[in-house]
Amino acid sequence: MAGNSFGHLFKISTFGESHGKAIGVIIDGCPPNIEIDEEFIQSELDKRKPGQSKITTQRKESDVAQILSGVFEGKSTGTPIAILIPNKDQRSKDYSHIADKYRPSHADYTYQQKYGIRDFRGGGRSSARETAARVAAGAVAKLFLKKHGIAIFAHVSAVGTIESPNLDHSDLDALLALREENIARCADPATANEMIELIDSVRKDGDTIGGKIATVVRNVPVGLGEPVFDKLHADLAKAMMSINAVHGFEYGSGFSGSAMRGSEHNDIFIKEGDKVSTRTNFSGGIQGGISNGMDITFRTAFKPVATIMRDQDTINEAGENTSISGKGRHDPCVVSRAVIIVEAMTALVLADHFLRFRAYKNEQ
Template structure:
């Protein structure tokens, strides 16, 4: 299996399966001398971990990260940073009944056909447990961005039909971390929580949207042809489990607008060039223009529902199946830090690349 690495100058290579001994990775491109704030890193890991609330999977993994290399006396040495998170609460027996069955809308059939073998226990490498490595690398990236003054913050903006009707500028995004669905509007958050809980009771799942905002971005990040900054962000987001769509700035809404209505007029703010509106989402010609970058990521309802469905087994027979195990009725609360992590890695990579021109 190829394509287990992400990034160029700041690069993550991940490994591990849902029901294997551990998941982890190696990060290259961490500049020597970076303070490695383990409390912050573990906090980021805790935001992603299972078992954190009543609306997430009850799988009880503490996700304590163990750094194997690349750190000395609390600082990065500049060498590859290896890290591990041991799996401790697998219940592989829950998956015995699907050893020879392809679960609807999962990767079972495609994996089996492509590789001739698959790990049926929780999906193996296709499991979202693999995203542990992304969140760790994202935490390191955030520490780098912190030194540069950039912030990356995501929040749940829609669950099913329940949708925020405010823009990110109208809310205090810090409030998102005060509730278990990670929505910055407490009233809407409670509606989302109730809806997810009812979906869980019904043994079903629900999707939604995560919005991400990147602030204090310098002008000039991104390349104007094949590596446009928004294309890199789209690539990062569409590589997250269960993601079905990506839009930045005005997104699909731009299709219904005229050029005059959509254009962001420039003006001088002191000695700085600014735009009066930001329908471009902070990116023009594939290059950051210094305004906030904001985008939406659409997540499907996860494929695992605890009801009987029709499928096909390895012998080509049509059979009924009921999936067992412990699963999230909605991935959004735990996906918020994953979206942030992938965005942070893209931004660090581009900061590094941009410095090559200066």
């Protein structure tokens, strides 16, 4: 199976299945002498782990990260960093009823047709359980970026039709504190309460619902990204679209920009002292595929979780009509746990482009 690696200079490869013995990641290209804060890595995994609230899956995984290599006396050595996350709470019997059936809107049918074999226990490799490995790697990328003053913040900006107001991004630490005060992980408390009520109601109906995550990145230097195929926003889009259940990505003004005129949409340059900035930021901090020094802003849309606790029509491997019932432990809405996954993938893209940018500058 191809496609298990991501990045160029800061590169990760993940492995493992939802109900296998463990999942994990190998990080290749992390520079040496980066402080590897294991408590921080664990705190990031804790934000993604299942069973953390009434609006998430009740699977119980401690997700304790075990660093196997690449770290000595608390610092990266420059060699590959291997991180293992054992699986502890597998219930494969929850999936025995779908051993020969295709769940609607899952990867069951496409995997079977492509590979001629599939791990039906929780989706195997296609399960969102794999994203824990990305979060561990993203935590290392964040530690590298922090050394250079780059800060990433994401929060749940919408659940169904409930949307939070636009936030002031001047104090990301304050927003982070507000986000972590509620189980919806929305930085607007009033909106968070509405979201929690809606998700819990949907859960009780045996159904699921989608949502959106808004992200802002501050203190990104001018020059990250390549102007043709490896545009910064293109790599961010690929990173986001690789996350389970993501169905949409927009940066800056996004789709709303298509209704504007150029005279409204253009970001006018200004200079104050030695600092160049723009009056507006419809470009989302990226112009010509390259960061321009303004905040990078984008939004990621997640579809409703495909597993619902209701009977549905489907077919089996023999092509016969049948029905399927939802069983097991699943999220009624993924966005509260996906916030940290979005941040992790953002960090991986930026760490990779930062190293590419630094390599280019050193050649001049």
